[in-house]
Amino acid sequence: MDDIDRALVRNLQEDAGRSYAALGAAVGLSAGAAHERVRKLRERGVIRRTTVEVDPAAVGSGVLAYVMVDANAWMGDSAAAFAAIAEIQEAHVIAGSASVLVKVRTATTEQLQDVLRRLYAIDGVSGTQATVVLETFFERPVPL
Amino acid sequence: MDDIDRALVRNLQEDAGRSYAALGAAVGLSAGAAHERVRKLRERGVIRRTTVEVDPAAVGSGVLAYVMVDANAWMGDSAAAFAAIAEIQEAHVIAGSASVLVKVRTATTEQLQDVLRRLYAIDGVSGTQATVVLETFFERPVPL
């Protein structure tokens, strides 16, 4: 994980469709060497996968909210229960007064309400506190 | 934006490196037709770009926190001020008691503290409330 690896990852975050030739040129390497480096970054799990970034509003997920989930039991083994709710994009165990923080995307606020209902149905969940996003300034890749 | 488009996007979210032939086979289309559909999805902005997903811990961003930012002024034009802090991965204007919610990734808690210091330096910011993530259950693409 040296400076060249970081530069490669940064380039791929910007546009994973770049050719290895262009990638190599950007970091001062041949196409073959760039290819080999990227292969190893994938192998080591530094690069998990290549995906497409989607406009949420265009696919019917225009409503974004963060929900603090309070619990009266140990939530450490509840990952699957949260994952079963398709509208939940992220779920994290947190320090502090609440127990779990989830990021939810729905088409409407009615659907958001329904997600809250399903959150309450999870074992141990005793409360929720939803924060609706009015405007997203930006969302960008993991910082390097 | 029909079921085939949705299936294409879902496939690309899983692995954007798939060939158009494989992509077409997955949704019952020829390679050329799949190619044309994906081109249009990009053109319409449904697909914003193709990126790589990176393991945050592997690139020195093992600490994740969400910070509620309180403000005593209109924050609607402050996007650039937040974007100038490289460790901020997301920034959203929110409804509720706080004004802005930011997602922060750093290598250490000391660096997290430094980000909070730089947040206070933004015009109008009057307070912060950080929530540190202990464990990430999952992070996945925008739901379809």
Add this chain to the structure above:
DNA sequence: TTTGAAATTACAACTGT
């Protein structure tokens, strides 16, 4: 949808450190 040329990737064998 099929076709075919151009580009790209993946995989060599090879070179220097």
Add this chain to the structure above:
DNA sequence: ACAGTTGTAATTTCAAA
């Protein structure tokens, strides 16, 4: 051994019929 370079065959992309 290790990382990089060049060369090449197999794939894939992409525009046109």
